[in-house]
Amino acid sequence: HNGIIENYQELRQILKGKGHIFTSETDTEVIPHLIEDYLKEGSTLEKAVLMATQRLKGSYAFVVISTREPEKMVATRKDNPLVIGIGDKGSFATSDILSFPDYNKVIFPEDNEIAILDSKGMVFLNSTGREIKKEMTTLNLEEQTSDKGNYKYFMLKEIMEEPQAIRTAIMQDKGQFTQLAMDILRARQVVITACGTSRYAALVGRYLFSEVAKKFCDVVMASEFQYFSESIDKNTLVIAVSQSGETADVTEGVKRARANG
Structure with a gap:
């Protein structure tokens, strides 16, 4: 299970009252117990998963086998x-397309959809x-992005x-790049949100903004962004930095920023 079940304590108490025995303190364990509850009522596995997700609050992605x-x-x-x-040897579920480089046909389920x-x-x-x-999507992945090549470790x-990655990163569309620069200069406040190594890159960017553009900006840890989101408005520019583009805390911050204008 990837994600955070925000109401797991509440669900945990309800399930304990029904006789479920928990062996950990994690939010993940609530999910199989909840599904088990519906299976005992005679539901199929997919129906049990569907009914269980309707009671979960938060973010999640998981695969169930019974x-x-x-x-x-x-x-x-x-x-x-x-x-x-999707491949000749079967179908696979994962959180990242790089998990199966030999299979170039994939399907991306939307929120709350069930794949059987x-x-x-x-x-x-x-x-x-x-x-x-x-609809299936055909990927055009370059083999070297998911293969170690001649190196021992990823x-x-x-x-x-890194030299090639930097060269690729600076090959930007001039018009879009100029538009972004103008948006940064016009914004009343600029906030960068990121996690992990992306946050360290954001901190370097903060210093460059100050030195080159004479523009002050702040860097907020993505997991803490929600506590500052009320101060975000239409005059604020939020820059989200993520290596994968799928970091849960970062994407949640972007949604909150958009909701505030």
């Missing part, structure tokens, strides 16, 4: 990445349980590729 229907996998998501890969995978193929349901058709590969 001993009652071992030939089936059920996957779903909300505000966290989920990708279904088995030996016969796959079926998708919407948030009401109705079957829907999903980290070493990334270090050695």
